[in-house]
Amino acid sequence: MEMYEMPCGRFIDPLSDFGFKRIFGSEANKDILIDFLNVLFAGERYVADLTFNQNENNGQISMLRRAVFDLCCTGADGEQFIIEVQRVRQEYFKDRCLYYSASLIRDQVEAGITNWKYDLKPVYLIGLMDFCFEDSSQDHYLHEVRLMKRSNGELFYDKFGLTFIEMPRFLKAESELSTGLDKWLYLLKNLSKLDKIPAVLEETFYDKVFRIAEVCNLNQEEKMAWDAYLKVKWDNENSMDYAKKEAMREGRKEGREEGVKEGMKEGMQTGIQETRLQVARNMKTKGFDAETISEITGLTLEEVRNA
Structure with missing residues (x-):
């Protein structure tokens, strides 16, 4: 039998379950997730701090309807974030994202409370997708979904949002990276393929990401x-x-x-x-x-x- 050594790059894949949770999912590295969220929301919401939550919520009908998140966390002001990584196309992905978000909204009322005033905390879901929606256009990789008035396009409700990022449609080269979001998406898409750190990402903050993601630093x-x-x-x-x-x-x-x-x-x-x-x-x-x-x-x- 022919023996061969499995190819292995310098850095782990941040869009794998292992890589995503190692880079973004620990208390010691929460500053990385905070920066990513603040860059993504671009002033719509500012995240000052985060607390990691359990990644599973049980549905009301049966255990088969439990919501299992890739990452769930709460901001300093009570706002909640779900970050989902989906590598392959799934028939009801949009439905699942809505169900996950609704489970966090539902669970904000405490059992036995008698005088709740429906003062909901904001809930946001971010979907990092390694596939594309069938109805999306070639030049759009970022989809920010909010509750808007159909008549005039004005924002109706500012405490709920879905953000989907189609990674295959992000095609910018290193020389084209101009914004913080450009750099983050380039890093997420290409990290596992890199053998050296690009000059545009030679910043103190990104150094930490590269250190965490380097295979030689794994125990x-x-x-x-x-x-x-x-x-x-x-x-x-x-x-x-x-x-x-x-x-x-x-x-x-x-x-x-x-x-x-x-x-x-x-x-x-x-x-x-x-x-x-x-x-x-x-x-x-x-x-x-x-x-x-x-x-x-x-x-x-x-x-x-x-x-």
């Missing part, structure tokens, strides 16, 4: 977790490629042109889905959580649980 346990993530990711990609090739071979055996098209389509769909399920089963036996498995395989959480 043994973190390095094992990162290697395990990479191995599953590459195995999954290789399996997907193999399944597609096999599906194409099966499709060709159907004979006629229409048969080839249908055979390729059906064979590819069946082969890819079975491969995803097998990868999910393998990851479950290795102790990966359902959200990470869903991120890597593209399966829904329900499909992961039933695999």
Whole structure:
């Protein structure tokens, strides 16, 4: 059997579950998340401080409807932020984001309270997407959704917002980075591909991000977790490629042109889905959580649980 060393870059991927939580999800590094949020909101809201919250809220109907966030935190003034990273297209992603946001709004009323005046704290969700909405245009990667008056476009309610960032549509080169948001999005999209620190990001604040993200600074346990993530990711990609090739071979055996098209389509769909399920089963036996498995395989959480 041919042995080979898995390729590994200098920096971890900040849009992976492991990388995102390592860079943004710890008390010691919350200044990084605060800066990102303040750059993103650009004066609409100023975050002075943050407290990290639990990343799971239970729904009222059943445990199957629990909300599991990538990151949830509360600002110094009580405002709440959900940051979601979604690597693969999901059919009901917008619905899920609304449900997550609504769960934080719902939970602001304390059980047993008799004289609540509906004074809600602001709730914002930020979705970092490694795919694009089907109805978005090529030149728009930032979607800031607010409650507006349809008649005149004026803001109706200033304590709720959804912000979606389509990372594939952010195409600026290093020489084109002019704003703080440009630099953050370039860093998030390209960090794992860099072998040196770009001159435009040679600032004291970004130095901390690079130190945290550098693979050589991971402890043994973190390095094992990162290697395990990479191995599953590459195995999954290789399996997907193999399944597609096999599906194409099966499709060709159907004979006629229409048969080839249908055979390729059906064979590819069946082969890819079975491969995803097998990868999910393998990851479950290795102790990966359902959200990470869903991120890597593209399966829904329900499909992961039933695999």
